[in-house]
Amino acid sequence: NAGVTQTPKxxxxxxGQSMTLQCAQDMNHNSMYWYRxxxxxxxxxxxxxxxxxxxxxxxxPNGYNVSRLxxxxxxLRLESAAPSQTSVYFCASKEVGSNQPQHFGDGTRLSIL
Amino acid sequence: AQTVTQSQPEMSVQEAExxxxxxxxxxxxxxxxxxxxKQPPSRQMIxxxxxxxxxxxxxxxxxxxxxxxxxxxxxxxxxxxxQLGDAAMYFCACTNQAGTALIxxxxxxxxxxx
Numbered sequence: 536n537a538g539v540t541q542t543p544k545x546x547x548x549x550x551g552q553s554m555t556l557q558c559a560q561d562m563n564h565n566s567m568y569w570y571r572x573x574x575x576x577x578x579x580x581x582x583x584x585x586x587x588x589x590x591x592x593x594x595x596p597n598g599y600n601v602s603r604l605x606x607x608x609x610x611l612r613l614e615s616a617a618p619s620q621t622s623v624y625f626c627a628s629k630e631v632g633s634n635q636p637q638h639f640g641d642g643t644r645l646s647i648l
Numbered sequence: 649a650q651t652v653t654q655s656q657p658e659m660s661v662q663e664a665e666x667x668x669x670x671x672x673x674x675x676x677x678x679x680x681x682x683x684x685x686k687q688p689p690s691r692q693m694i695x696x697x698x699x700x701x702x703x704x705x706x707x708x709x710x711x712x713x714x715x716x717x718x719x720x721x722x723x724x725x726x727x728x729x730x731q732l733g734d735a736a737m738y739f740c741a742c743t744n745q746a747g748t749a750l751i752x753x754x755x756x757x758x759x760x761x762x
Contacts, residue, residue, distance in 0.1 A: 566748065568749060570752075575657075575754060576754060577652075577654075577739060577752040577753055577754040577755050578693075578739065578752040579752070580750070583748065583749050585748050591748075593749065623691070625693065627693075633679075633680070633681050633747035633748075634681045634698070634700055636683060637693075637750060639692070639693035641690075641692060642691050
């Protein structure tokens with residue numbers, strides 16, 4: 536079972552470059568999420584998609600855009616990367632229902648110089 | 649705004665001993681869900697245990713159990729018979745107001761010594 540697959544696993548960008556992080560899940564989950572993890576900050580929600588066709592801002596959406604391409608795929612785009620966006624990015628998905636746990640991908644380590 | 653607070657940035661325990669990780673949260677909801685996730689050095693996020701707020705009975709999963717105090721808004725994780733493989737960062741999380749996403753604490757790094 537692949538679960539949640541994120542690509543790429545590592546990436547280095549220069550300031551001002553654009554980049555799309557890809558996420559796909561094979562569990563037929565309705566909801567998908569993008570988080571960023573920074574030292575001492577825990578995981579902070581960037582955007583989420585409660586169901587196909589909908590997206591909502593999380594705690595730290597500035598500088599990012601998302602696309603829910605279909606039920607399986609949820610991408611995160613940095614239009615003009617900034618050093619403050621250096622982070623580890625996690626994608627997650629879950630079934631409908633507040634009690635359902637989120638299943639996470641392995642993360643993407645993104646460095647912006 | 650909802651918050652989840654983990655007041656212990658680092659904890660340590662010896663093998664076979666018991667350790668308790670603290671978590672408090674702030675929510676105005678009466679029905680919500682709480683989770684503990686483990687993140688080992690591999691960076692994976694692994695679900696450890698979950699608790700439904702309307703259930704008074706504390707959740708248990710093998711060596712992992714919680715002490716859920718709803719009135720105090722406290723959700724601590726107890727790890728019994730600690731093993732070297734328990735060394736990781738542990739995150740506490742609570743569902744948000746709409747029940748559509750999770751609010752995470754900043755994490756507690758647990759080290760286990762032999």
